Amino acid sequence: NKRIVSVAAQHPEPKNWVDLIPETKYVLAPSTASGYIFAHYMVDAVSQVKQYDFTGRLIREIKLPGLGTASGFGGKIEDKTVYYTFSNYTTPPSIYALNPEKGESTLYKKPAIDFNSDAYESKQVFYTSKDSTKIPMIITYKKGTVLNGNNPTILYGYGGFNISLTPSFSIANAVWFEQGGVYAVPNLRGGGEYGEAWHLAGTKMNKQNVFDDFIAAAEYLITNKYTSSKFLAIRGGSNGGLLVGATMTQRPDLMQVALPAVGVMDMLRYHTFTAGAGWAYDYGTADDSKEMFEYILAYSPVQNVKEGVKYPATLVTTGDHDDRVVPAHSFKFAAQLQAKQKGNNPVLIRIETNAGHGAGTPVSKTIEQYADIFGFTLYNMGYNELPKKY
Template identity: 50%
Template sequence: MTASTVAHAGGSTALSYPETRKLDVIEEQFGVKVADPFRWLEDDVRVNPAVAEWVAGQNQVSRAYLSNLPGRDALKARMKALFDYQRYGLPQKAGGRYFFTKNDGLQNQSPLYYRNGLRGKDRVLIDPNAWAKDAATALDQWEPSPDGKLLAYAIQDGGSDWRTIKVVDVKTGAQLGDEIRWAKFTNIAWVGNEGFLYSRFAEPAKGQEFQALNENQTLYFHRIGTSQAEDIAIYATLDRPKLGHSAQVTHDNRWVVITSSKGTDEKYEITLIPISNGKGKTLPIDQWKPRTLVPGLDHDWQLVEGVGNQLWFITNKDAPKLKIVRVDLGDGEPVFKDVVPERSEPLARAQIVGDRLVLSYLQNATSIAEMTALDGTPLQTISLNSIGTASGFSGKPGDPETFYAFSSFNQPSTIYRFNSLTGKSSIFGRPELSFDPASIAIEQHFYVSKDGTKVPMFIVHKKDLDLSKGAPTLLYAYGGFNVAQLPTFDARRMAWIESGGVFALANIRGGSEYGKAWHDAGRLLNKQNVFDDFIAAGEYLIQQGISAKGKLAIEGRSNGGLLVGAVVNQRPDLFAAGHAAVGVMDMLRFDRFTAGRYWVDDYGYPNKETDFRNLLGYSPYHNIKSGVEYPAMIVTTADTDDRVVPGHSFKYTAALQAANAGPKPHIIRIETRAGHGSGKPTDKLIEEYSDVYGFLAKWTGLELEDDAAK
């Protein structure tokens, strides 16, 4: 394989990239000729030997470069120390047993434990660390049966979105013979203790497991003790193959609530199936008759819970920042009634715990929580003490006990037990830390974007950090899919902060921080606002002296990887370095692979002219500027990413390396036996981010402790 050579700044050794073959691929759309010379890199690395050779060559270059970064090993050691703390997942109670994950610190995967009673002994039920030599097989979602005697759980292998569901006997630890394959984007919803509902697609053709479009998702019922071949399809929409379906079952086993959607926008249909006679007895499946509750795909509808013939939902119908409604199903037509009206802060989550509604809101991108009666009467504010993120509060009617987690940039999750009757919290699990949270400053700033919009940004650093000359700064954002970016702990970022860097999180448009309007202002034809917000964040950090020219790095994952690729094309002068992780880089072909078709709600349709022209205007792959000096760039992806297929990152990197884009390195790091991010073992995370942050440290001037000082 021949190579192209680029002298990289800061060293005498030339960095040689593998020569990437170009094809004469030009397609005309709406009168525009679009070149795609690296399309062959879209092929699956397991299927096309030429792509496998390209991956091996690129990894050889990146490994050689990254392994010689000054201070990388010291950064890795600090990350390892910061990961080494005992952490709990949120407990779930069933039949008097408490189920939760717990990691002793550096375990690659978190085992699942249970207790018989709140103060019972912790017993390991499932330990995924023994499932694979490379620790890349992970425990994903899990759900105990209502009586707590069985537990269904999903296995994720190599980071893929495909799941295999199995069942374990809790008391004996024995695996049952039940095994479900080709489940994807699924809940596990128990129907009594007899079996469960799950969502799956048809088995893909051989060689297309990680690239084929996902269509015709179907809901199945699996009865415990039977084979998957005997599972019964209970709901599908073959006339609308793009709809996906997920099922929930109310705690009283009265209703199956099916939520159907076409894309990622919060627009749902709701279908109900009454599955019991109202006296606790489950009806035979041949008597399960679906009925439409909410037709069309017009608004957000999220089930909170059901009690008898009443269901509670979160909805944005006539309430852009969301409200709670109650539906009385009764004997006639359903009657909808507002219970908790919309307010100025967007509603993030709601649960019924005992005879209370527990509500979580976002106030300037930080959590606040409150309780009301089931009719919406305000009862109590739940004290969360500081800037941070509360999650959890799952519960059920009639039981006042629930659990929630609270975390912040300087505080890993503490798990609290909460009683909705008394309003009191007590600690269930608190981590012991290897650093002093009080030594870390957390500030929230507001800056002005290009069009005058005020945007919040969190800034985190050591309190004693000298900012007189600006500090090396890592700026992160996401900006899409109605996903809020909130204050949470990350050991990798803390290693950057403890090394003397600043971490900044910009709450740019496209997320849900301020409700539907904030999301709408950052999607479709408004997508440029997202890039403008991120650029303005970088300019603000430099203008305020927090960072400085040549000291600012940017990072984003998935949709955030697209963000990094787009703003680097638009303002290559502003940034010293960038990390684009598992990014959507070809905006003209994203909808042709796996889950990409869902994203048209945020991005638009490449086959519609108005959307096409908008997408072409910012697509990272198509807008690389030759003859312009680019920041140092590290692209990361994984061979088993079947969410954002790695071809996006492959093509973008090939185009960047082929351009005359200046002397700084433009490399790609390709993980094996890994996917879009979930399920990645701890040791792979530490290895990856010591490479990435070591790279960003070098190009922002962050002085890491040298290896000899460890």
């Protein structure tokens, strides 16, 4: 998880290294400014910043504006002010000025966005997964929200490739909050929130851990009355699309709406398409061994859609020119669901033309996409008109 060492330049061999800032169980990202070292840690998926002098003496922990993500803290040795950016689910990226001698921060600049951050709050909770592993989750909602099980809720996840889901602001999420929506993000195994061991705990023949973590997050939200199955949607993209596909085929009773985006849905064949072979480090492949084939087959979304099961209302989204996760994954999954779905929950596929995996989507297209996604979600939760706007 990284550490900072000191060593004489004349004798730089590892045997001569002396810990200046020792390794901890949290991932370290250091920077320097104003004659100090700023050690940025990711603690339970949120930022913690400690200030040291060049002898390794702890000066202070920097008091951040809240529970969120901070970056920056770099500058020249003679600088009298250190600047950093802070953001979370309710706070647009804002620049703060830090006095390094006093440890005091003041707001330097914030974007002009028509959104009242003070009306909303985020809460971090910890829940236990199927194997009793403790998983952090941040839940964001309007202040004063009544926990009665009737709040439209989106549970978003990823859980793979050592990618950490840290708090960040999204205009689309702000729109969801203004409709009275709850937004929950668990930090699943497979990500990088607790280092490489956490990542490996969600890869290859440990991949089911990721789905179990996500299912347990949904159960926590329901048990604690943030929402209920009738008002729960699950969402994720790319590897997160796989997460949604696996979760909804394993526990179709758990949610009302499923929103898999550009997902890896045919896990038996993913490595034979475009960039797929490069993902084998996380997934393994069906060609590796009989055991790996059987393990992947047990969760691959395309192969696990069953005849006569009532699946949630599902909106599959993809781009017809996606050369990272080819749209055939989404096509096959949607076709399987449409052929085998029991009951009246709709299964639709939304195909953006002349579009890829999502990067570089213009604002106009993003607005259209989220209008469809949120409209589909709320309608299938029983809303015939938008909830009251706050």
